[in-house]
Amino acid sequence: MNSTALQRWLDEMLETSSQQWLLRALAVATSVGAVLSAAAANERWWPAGLVVVSGLAIASAIRPDSHTALAVVVVIVWHWLATVEGPGGPWLLIASLCLLVYHAVIALSASLPTGGELSDATVVQWLRRTALGGGMTTVAWFFVVLLDRRDAAGNGLLTAVALAVLAAGAMLIRSRSLDQPR
């Protein structure tokens, strides 16, 4: 980093609004919270992972309009799957909610320049949406816990139908995302 880039970076830090600082701190806290949930679920600490996730989360908070946040989520999910046996109980729900909040905060932070502040109405609207997403996640977790307790056997037909629905949904999302509807 040359002196000009460093100066620009410092200027950007100084111009960052208090709301943006809050959003970025929340992003780092939720990503670390997800890692700690995994640690609580399997009762084993992962200091190196905590450092890696924290570093990536800070990088994603500094540059929210980048794909660094995707790496953060991938690392957290991979860590969970690698270390936690079974559904993981309530810690799975906490980790999932942390990921949802992390995603929402990074998306909100990326929608305006660093020095800007969103109106209260916008923040409240995003809170409502995130709460709705949290509700959906809770329902999914409850469903998974219920099935796990009943020890339900797998069903090939249902799995195939679910995959077909998922593929159709993915195609629809892709077409809505890339096409230019007029």
Next chain:
Amino acid sequence: MTVSVTPWRPSPAHFRAVAIGVLGISAALLFRVPALLVMATPFTFVAAWSAATRPGNDPRLVGRVAPASVREGEATTWTGELSEVTEVDHVVAFAPARAWLETRPASGIVSSIVRRGAGTTTVCVPMRATHWGRHDIGPVNVVAVSSWGAFRWTALDAGHRVTALPLPEVFDAAPSRLRADGLVGLNRSSHPGDGTEFSGIRPFQTGDRLRRINWRRSLRSNQLHVTATYADQDTHVALFVDALADYGPSGGVDGAASSLDTTVRAAGAIAEHFLLRGDRVSLRTLGSRFGTSVPPASGSGHLRRILDVLAAIEPDPYRLRDARHARSMVSGGALVIMLSPLIAPVALQRAISIASHGLNVAVIDTLPDDVHADDDPTTELAWRIRLLERRREVRTVEQVGVPVIPWRGPGSLDPFLREVARRSSAPRMARR
């Protein structure tokens, strides 16, 4: 004017939600990992919501600045009106920092939520002009964001300009009887005519108004007499503004005033004072990049015209030759006021030249007091030498009868105007 538009594009947040949602659910189903299903659920939810509420049409942006003309220290507002924003979540406008324009908030970034079902929305960036002149606004970046920040539409609005008229300093002059040569006005003419100032009583002549008949005198003398008055006429005040260079720091309307700030604000104050009295005022700029002159006229509309020309002044030291040879275009009997920091001798030369035609000329010195203070001793020494030369030049000008008056606001011109009034009634010789 919208100069650049980028249509709706997916953001990295949308890519993240789709990738983790679809791949996570697929892997959960294929490999029977219930934990992955739960973790991918919020991302699937966000991706589906974002795709379902993707805005179909590009919004239309109309940007405007109102008012386009303000006084120094007053505020104007850039307003962006977006239509066809049915599925838009919120709109962000960013006006980059510009010299002498303070935005509110200071970052110049303003966001506005779009109410559900609303077809249009507006986003406003208030800004305050802290210095006279013409200031370009923007280009203002406008970003419309869809639900969950999944899609963004950007536009650039440019081409706006605000004119900050100089805020005239407080100025007043004691009532004076100037030489008047116009048709109507507040100054007493030396010629008899239709006015209010008593001149004498004389016998009735054909054409005299009946209301002027002095009945007491007429009854005593058995002959019709009328009350004669002096005509009320106006004065032509010719302002010359030296805009060859600007000396001293300028802090805008709330800070220190440079030489050109003082010159422009003083010219505005003098023009306002005389125009409100009903006199005619003309303006000529010496050395401005956009050299313009305003012919003599009166009225509040003319004041606005003069302030507009003053606001457009940009110093240009390379126009010294133009300033030296420009025609004065000053009629006989005009009161000439030259405003200059007197660093370039051209203003004094012009003042002497005009005074030699028998006109009343005053030079207002607008150089800041501490202009010579500098960290560099060589520069400070150079300034001191130039100021000594300047003092000699001022003495020379004063010896030929042109007063050089430091600008001190109200009453600055009072001694000069009293002298002009005294001289206007006395005969004198002039070179034509």
